[in-house]
Amino acid sequence: MTAPSISIPGRVEARHSRGLWRDAGRRLLHHGPALVGLALISLFLLAAVLAPLIAPFGPIEGKLVDRLQPPTGGHLFGTDLQGRDEFSRILFGAQVSLQVGVVSVFMGLVMGGLIGATAGTFGGRVDAALMRVVDVLLAIPGILLAIAIVAWLGRGLPQIMLAVAMTNVPLFARLLRGSLLALREADFVVAARSLGASRLRLLMRHMLPNALTPVIVAATLALATAIIDVAGLGFLGLGPPDPRTAEWGTMLTDSTRFLRAAPYLIFFPGLAIVITAVGFNLFGDGLRESLDPRLKR
């Protein structure tokens, strides 16, 4: 009889856990769509970092005789009104767009997260007071709020980042607060309390990891919108202080005047924005599934 020693090959080892975040990282590496997303993001990250090395032309270098040329071997994506190489500008534009997107979402996440965590942890009057402030922010259309902030603090990349961050604060604050409030009375939180877990431990180990998932997903989605928001600000004349700066949104809005003559000018920056947005979305979705051990495949 050999029956009693049944073993399921590989299973035990694969299940061995080394903590929430490391497990999540491992699951992420086995998540196909997330890897595609990661590859797309990496593509533009590399473009941003290596732009000075791989770009055939400088971002603001152009000859007027070459202006508005369709894509050719010499100019892969064609040239714009000033004869600048569109391909090079998209590579350099990745620097600005990714930087503004990531920094502004991160700032919004930190500010909104702190407000939401405070409100969700303490509840009661603290919650009511903070949420009314957030409601006021939420009542103002995002782009209007951003315009007001840039108009107030002046033009410049840090101001733009702050402005876009502020439009994201209410989103993150509300999201985190809602999750935390729901978790305060969750069975496993009460069970942990009944076993003597401290307030800090409850928040850090039991509530935040369970509340963060929707916030992380929202953050990756917000990255895509942040890049578009910057473009919107550029269109309204509140973009980067130097109008020559290569930035996808500004490039996009600049080219609308030549939609008929040079449609490729709107196509490539648009494509860059779409690809980055899709990349972040895929990655965010994968992250959400990786962070939830119940969805483990």
Add this chain to the structure above:
Amino acid sequence: MTLLSVRDLAVRFQTREGTVYAVNGVSFDLEPGETLGLVGESGCGKSVTNLAIMRLLPKPAGRVESGQVLLEGEDMLGLDESEMRQVRGRDIAMIFQDPMTSLNPVLTIDEQMVETIRAHRSVTQDEARNRAVDLLGRVGIPRAEARLHDYPHQFSGGMRQRVMIAMALSLEPKLLIADEPTTALDVTIQAQVLELLRQLTSEFGTSVILITHDLGVVAGMTQRINVMYAGYFVETGPTAEIFAHPTHPYTVGLLHSIPRLDAEDDPLIPIEGVPPDLRSEPIGCPFAPRCAWRLERCWDVNPELEPVDGSRGWTSTSAAAAEHRVACHNRPTAEEAAAGRPLRDGFTAAPPPQQRVAQLVSGAPEREEELVSFDEGERP
């Protein structure tokens, strides 16, 4: 020495619709090693009583209105939050109804158990882990060492409840509160989990408060029972005594509403009506509206818990029977308890006084709607 002594505990909830009178002055004692059953319908205040003992009432709505909860003579209602945290887990632990939701989904069993042990004991990670493996083995988790690193969702319901029991007993608490520990489980698993609880708590000498709506569960597990209705204890006493001589109409009703294999011909007698709305301050006996034995007095005066002995057809001199107490103005006799209905000639339950009728009608709008929809033939 008495382990836990609850005195006149009253719990209120403040809600937008008004005050909820959840627990209305209950008292009981628990000796070391004893298992006490707390029986009643959903919403009668069983769980709230125990959340109040643990000081885990949902804030800010729930609060203890009055009373004392003495654990080995010390009033727990006077402890501050950090002292209370020490009591939880170390002195009193809890098992919850739904094992599917009472473990943190994002932490492995290892993390949750080691964390619990180390929150109260100054031991190393490895010592805590060894203890966890030992406990998981004792609650019957196969391959405990490997399964320690699994997440809760990788366990079945019964296995999760075993994990909960292992966690609750990991610090060898003096008191274990089991809140409907088997309600969410399959019948076959129920028996196993109950047996496990019984075995481990007697091994550790742990006292248990077993909350349930299932009289079958308390019958085999407990030494004493408190029958609870609408926030009051209506009958208390030794388990065998209460099963043999139920003396409150509600207990009689509960016993007659469970099917028995040995009495095929006895029809089940359901308890008519629904429990009272706890949002109004109780007047009279809370069970009166559903009681077949009610007198006029029952509508106005809530009876106190009083000793049973000698007042019925049977005489009892044993010490066990002397502890049997009941809150009823018109106690069913032994024959009536066996039949499940009043047998006296010409006896009818007293109709409610006029001013109560209006109250009762306005307090039960859902039932009226239900009747209307029946008339329109919308239901099969």
